[in-house]
Amino acid sequence: MPKRLRLEKRLSRSLFIVLLHYLFCVSFLSSSTVPFLDQYRRRRYIGTTHFLLVVIVRIMQNLFQKNQNQNTSIDRIRALNGRSNDKHRRIGNRRTTRTKKNANNNSSSSSSSRRRTESSSALASSSSSSSTPKTDDDEEKTIVVVGAGWAGWGAAKALSEANVKVILLDGLSDPTGRTKDVTESGKPFEAGVRGFWKDYPNIYNLVTEYLKLREEDVFTEYTRSSFYSPDGLEATAPVFAGADLLLPSPLGQVFATFDNFKRLPIQDRASMIGLLYAVVDLNRNEKVFEKYDRATAHELFAKTGVSKRLVDDFLKPTLLVGLFKPPEELSAAVTMELLYYYALAHQDSFDVRWIKSKSIAEMIVAPMAEKLQKEHDLDVRGGCFVKSLNFKNGDKSRVDSITYFDTKLKKEIDIDCVDGVVLALGAKGLKQVISKSPDLAKNAPELTAASSLGAIDVCSVRLWLDKYVATDTPANVFSRFDALRGAGGTFFMLDQNQKDSENELWGNKDPRGSVVACDFYNSSSIATLSDEDIVKTLMNELLPECVEAFRDANVVDSCVRRYPQAVSHFSPGSFSKRPPLQTSIDNVVCAGDWVRLGDREFGAKGLCQERAFVTGIEAANELVFKTFGKAASEAKKHPVIPIRADELQVVLSTAVNKRVLEGVDDMLSVFSDGAFNVFGFR
Numbered sequence: 001m002p003k004r005l006r007l008e009k010r011l012s013r014s015l016f017i018v019l020l021h022y023l024f025c026v027s028f029l030s031s032s033t034v035p036f037l038d039q040y041r042r043r044r045y046i047g048t049t050h051f052l053l054v055v056i057v058r059i060m061q062n063l064f065q066k067n068q069n070q071n072t073s074i075d076r077i078r079a080l081n082g083r084s085n086d087k088h089r090r091i092g093n094r095r096t097t098r099t100k101k102n103a104n105n106n107s108s109s110s111s112s113s114r115r116r117t118e119s120s121s122a123l124a125s126s127s128s129s130s131s132t133p134k135t136d137d138d139e140e141k142t143i144v145v146v147g148a149g150w151a152g153w154g155a156a157k158a159l160s161e162a163n164v165k166v167i168l169l170d171g172l173s174d175p176t177g178r179t180k181d182v183t184e185s186g187k188p189f190e191a192g193v194r195g196f197w198k199d200y201p202n203i204y205n206l207v208t209e210y211l212k213l214r215e216e217d218v219f220t221e222y223t224r225s226s227f228y229s230p231d232g233l234e235a236t237a238p239v240f241a242g243a244d245l246l247l248p249s250p251l252g253q254v255f256a257t258f259d260n261f262k263r264l265p266i267q268d269r270a271s272m273i274g275l276l277y278a279v280v281d282l283n284r285n286e287k288v289f290e291k292y293d294r295a296t297a298h299e300l301f302a303k304t305g306v307s308k309r310l311v312d313d314f315l316k317p318t319l320l321v322g323l324f325k326p327p328e329e330l331s332a333a334v335t336m337e338l339l340y341y342y343a344l345a346h347q348d349s350f351d352v353r354w355i356k357s358k359s360i361a362e363m364i365v366a367p368m369a370e371k372l373q374k375e376h377d378l379d380v381r382g383g384c385f386v387k388s389l390n391f392k393n394g395d396k397s398r399v400d401s402i403t404y405f406d407t408k409l410k411k412e413i414d415i416d417c418v419d420g421v422v423l424a425l426g427a428k429g430l431k432q433v434i435s436k437s438p439d440l441a442k443n444a445p446e447l448t449a450a451s452s453l454g455a456i457d458v459c460s461v462r463l464w465l466d467k468y469v470a471t472d473t474p475a476n477v478f479s480r481f482d483a484l485r486g487a488g489g490t491f492f493m494l495d496q497n498q499k500d501s502e503n504e505l506w507g508n509k510d511p512r513g514s515v516v517a518c519d520f521y522n523s524s525s526i527a528t529l530s531d532e533d534i535v536k537t538l539m540n541e542l543l544p545e546c547v548e549a550f551r552d553a554n555v556v557d558s559c560v561r562r563y564p565q566a567v568s569h570f571s572p573g574s575f576s577k578r579p580p581l582q583t584s585i586d587n588v589v590c591a592g593d594w595v596r597l598g599d600r601e602f603g604a605k606g607l608c609q610e611r612a613f614v615t616g617i618e619a620a621n622e623l624v625f626k627t628f629g630k631a632a633s634e635a636k637k638h639p640v641i642p643i644r645a646d647e648l649q650v651v652l653s654t655a656v657n658k659r660v661l662e663g664v665d666d667m668l669s670v671f672s673d674g675a676f677n678v679f680g681f682r
């Protein structure tokens with residue numbers, strides 16, 4: 001037997017024994033009814049057993065992690081090998097196509113030589129009849145990706161690399177990120193400051209491996225974040241990157257953040273413990289997950305004994321900036337997924353960093369778009385609002401054409417004979433498309449259901465000040481301020497995050513002071529104020545309440561922008577209505593942070609760029625599978641890098657809980673639907 005296996009076996013045995021001791025300690029020794037040990041010895045016994053437990057769990061976790069990493073790297077190497085083979089194949093194919101093009105009298109645009117035809121709607125019927133016949137050649141497949149957010153780009157990249165002709169449509173005037181978004185006075189603006197957390201492996205891989213950029217040129221260091229309330233500084237989230245010893249979760253977080261909470265009493269913090277059980281229980285089976293989903297996060301907090309103070313001072317503001325709604329309007333299931341992924345999975349899960357200069361669009365999207373356009377002829381069309389997906393004659397199993405409104409040409413255009421469609425839209429976009437596509441609405445009831453879901457308003461503000469304001473941390477959260485009018489709020493000191501390119505923050509003029517980016521989430525109420533009043537609210541009420549020095553600063557320039565229904569709302573009971581990856585229509589798939597991935601479910605959760613990007617890749621993989629069949633699609637599949645494995649204590653507790661409660665489920669199935677829920681959710 002290999003040495004490692006022997007060690008693992010021995011450790012498992014020791015863990016089991018220490019665990020028994022520990023249970024014995026907790027159940028009997030802590031009670032004063034046991035006379036044979038004095039208080040001092042009893043404490044020492046419990047302490048030593050606890051210490052041993054932590055050490056063994058830690059060693060096993062390291063072993064487990066090593067195994068996982070080994071497996072993951074093997075998978076990655078296999079996947080990358082697969083891709084490099086694919087690349088050789090693709091180069092061959094492209095040559096064939098070029099020859100074909102040359103034979104076709106050197107037709108300059110590949111699209112003109114395609115069977116696909118495009119026309120203004122007046123010509124739609126005649127143009128479809130002029131389509132060239134279908135061939136099985138890879139390059140003849142045309143797939144339209146609707147929406148160029150992270151999900152749309154994930155799909156466009158995966159499909160382009162699978163040798164498919166891709167048309168990417170978005171209502172934004174330039175979705176390639178090449179055109180700078182500037183204010184009226186020529187200063188840069190970006191809709192919302194978005195963080196990159198520790199577990200965003202696919203985005204980091206895109207940046208370093210695909211775009212060959214250096215992480216330190218694109219992202220800041222991981223930064224600390226502060227939470228402010230009307231009482232002052234409430235808490236600071238630390239950074240764990242580079243720490244010598246990471247403890248098992250959640251012990252690590254508890255110990256390491258002991259001094260970081262300035263006001264919240266320890267007993268309130270300890271009341272979080274009940275939620276740990278919900279984490280373990282949440283994914284026991286689909287029915288249990290749906291029960292958690294139907295409950296609100298507020299109900300879950302109450303039932304698990306979380307204190308009101310912890311909810312009001314910490315959880316509510318965190319959810320308002322994490323899922324953009326208060327706990328009473330959020331699904332308990334998605335809330336637990338979010339808390340686990342961003343805070344509980346590993347001690348350093350909450351480590352977050354930001355874009356180091358310019359914007360995400362300029363730093364990541366623009367080079368990605370350029371590479372895909374250069375290497376794969378990706379066709380990106382901005383200012384194009386998709387109106388409808390259309391079926392051909394009686395065939396309701398496949399979408400055959402797409403109609404969009406081109407705001408530059410000011411006319412409707414049809415793309416005929418499409419082989420597949422990726423709907424990488426949020427709820428608002430999907431609603432617009434479904435309302436104009438009666439056949440799609442009729443034949444894909446799941447899309448109609450998804451389009452009935454709500455979305456959340458966001459409002460972003462940038463302030464250019466005449467003085468530098470020093471803050472403890474560059475990223476900050478507003479908590480419990482009446483002036484927020486029910487919104488969640490954050491403020492970011494861009495002069496700190498982007499200090500190497502400060503001139504650019506001022507539109508390439510001399511910097512005069514701090515540049516502050518403030519975002520309001522769930523902003524319907526505060527967004528009704530005028531721009532001037534929003535700026536006043538920030539400068540007179542919110543910012544100086546957090547950091548006094550803002551009182552001495554004046555606004556040199558400002559910009560306020562509103563984004564109605566910009567992000568997914570994970571409301572209670574919404575899970576079953578969220579769009580599935582594969583729709584009822586054979587050649588239509590969905591992508592986006594709100595999409596249910598089924599058996600392709602991925603570790604990144606909630607409103608999350610990494611999740612959106614991965615759903616795009618998976619939607620493309622699904623469409624490639626549908627288009628080319630199992631054998632051919634294997635080689636074309638875009639790899640997805642998994643999130644770090646769960647820690648051993650989570651794996652063990654989940655397994656034990658599952659085993660015990662499935663027994664209970666079996667017993668109860670005689671009387672009910674067989675999904676027992678400890679907290680009594682229906």
Ligand SMILES: Cc1cc2nc3c(=O)[nH]c(=O)nc-3n(C[C@H](O)[C@H](O)[C@H](O)COP(=O)(O)OP(=O)(O)OC[C@H]3O[C@@H](n4cnc5c(N)ncnc54)[C@H](O)[C@@H]3O)c2cc1C
Pocket residue numbers: 146147148149150151152169170171172191192193194195196384385386387424425426428429430432433458519566567591592593594606607608609610612
């Ligand atoms: C203010 C703010 C702060 C955030 N902070 C973070 C953060 O810190 N970290 C993080 O990971 N995530 C953050 N997020 C969430 C993250 O940005 C999203 O989860 C992610 O971008 C969703 O990507 P998507 O592709 O699914 O959707 P979207 O980005 O919404 O893309 C959908 C696209 O579809 C287009 N579209 C809509 N309708 C049509 C139509 N009819 N025709 C053509 N195109 C259409 C839209 O123009 C849009 O470009 C934040 C979001 C916001 C708004």
